[in-house]
Amino acid sequence: MIVPGTVICGGAVLLIPLSPALIFGFGPFPHLGVAGGAWALIAYYAAGALLLGWYCASGRNAATLQRGRIQWAPMRRILTVGGLACLNPILTNSLIALVSAIISAHAGTAALAGYATAARLEYLLMPLCFGLGAPMVALVGANIGAGHLERSRRIGMVGGAMAAALSELVGVTAAIWPHAWLSLFGTDEQMLHTGSTYLRIVGPFYGFMGLGFSLYFAAQGAGRLKWPLIGGALRLALYIGVGSIALALTGSLTLFFSIGAAAMFVYGVTVFWSVASGSWFDR
Incomplete structure (x- = not known):
């Protein structure tokens, strides 16, 4: 649980400032209004899924992702x-x-x-x-x-x-x-x-x-x-x-x-x- 916990908590630390940045348009981030909160959440889940997918596919996790026939x-x-x-x-x-x-x-x-x-x-x-x-x-x-x-x-x-x-x-x-x-x-x-x-x-x-x-x-x-x-x-x-x-x-x-x-x-x-x-x- 250490790796998924780190990914989830680390992503949340980034999500909290990213949401208002995209909602209100801070610095280089565009002003998207309420939709900015949705885009921030999508980015959070997409990044988390990619990191955890890579971790499972890399063989570091006990349950690995491997090719196989659909059964x-x-x-x-x-x-x-x-x-x-x-x-x-x-x-x-x-x-x-x-x-x-x-x-x-x-x-x-x-x-x-x-x-x-x-x-x-x-x-x-x-x-x-x-x-x-x-x-x-x-x-x-x-x-x-x-x-x-x-x-x-x-x-x-x-x-x-x-x-x-x-x-x-x-x-x-x-x-x-x-x-x-x-x-x-x-x-x-x-x-x-x-x-x-x-x-x-x-x-x-x-x-x-x-x-x-x-x-x-x-x-x-x-x-x-x-x-x-x-x-x-x-x-x-x-x-x-x-x-x-x-x-x-x-x-x-x-x-x-x-x-x-x-x-x-x-x-x-x-x-x-x-x-x-x-x-x-x-x-």
């Missing part, structure tokens, strides 16, 4: 897990998009800005959970392949607990001091009020999101994605289905966000139960 068997095995795994980000982003549409229609753009700014904190938690979850894919898969089923379950439980603890720390901190995050992006009274309401209600449940999201990676290693996807679908159905009905009947964003917190709890508990109960090992 359906390994592709099928990858798609069996990867195809289902692609549904998880669809569920997550659909949830954010639909909640944004509901809040915008009900309370206007200022309230939407408050929710979107607060919910952005959840997106920042995902890389944290990804950092703990990605190793679990390999560790869980290797131990299941070696027949160490109980060890694979313990790896998932420990990794999930670590992600839950870190996510909960962020969520509780945001719930206690919501303006510390929200005021970085604006001072509109309605934006701060809606964002603070959201973080105070949902923030204490961030641990369940971190738990479910990290165990989703462990489930990939086990090749058992049914329950993580069911958990994601339940969260979407509760938040959008039950939540939108409650909002239409009461007009209360507080109740709407409370249902969202309950949906996050259901998601985390569902995925946790699937691992703790040993459903991975059912054939």
Whole structure:
């Protein structure tokens, strides 16, 4: 992980000054406006992909890139897990998009800005959970392949607990001091009020999101994605289905966000139960 970590962090150090340089046109850089941020991000990913591709092709990495025939068997095995795994980000982003549409229609753009700014904190938690979850894919898969089923379950439980603890720390901190995050992006009274309401209600449940999201990676290693996807679908159905009905009947964003917190709890508990109960090992 040293080389990819260095490439990612080193690229980020360059991306941070490159973005405003292309947006505002500093020195030799052209003034591109908002599109400059997009071009900076493209340059960051392109350079990172080239460097990591060269590293793998050079033979320095344990997993090297080599010419070979296209074979359906390994592709099928990858798609069996990867195809289902692609549904998880669809569920997550659909949830954010639909909640944004509901809040915008009900309370206007200022309230939407408050929710979107607060919910952005959840997106920042995902890389944290990804950092703990990605190793679990390999560790869980290797131990299941070696027949160490109980060890694979313990790896998932420990990794999930670590992600839950870190996510909960962020969520509780945001719930206690919501303006510390929200005021970085604006001072509109309605934006701060809606964002603070959201973080105070949902923030204490961030641990369940971190738990479910990290165990989703462990489930990939086990090749058992049914329950993580069911958990994601339940969260979407509760938040959008039950939540939108409650909002239409009461007009209360507080109740709407409370249902969202309950949906996050259901998601985390569902995925946790699937691992703790040993459903991975059912054939």
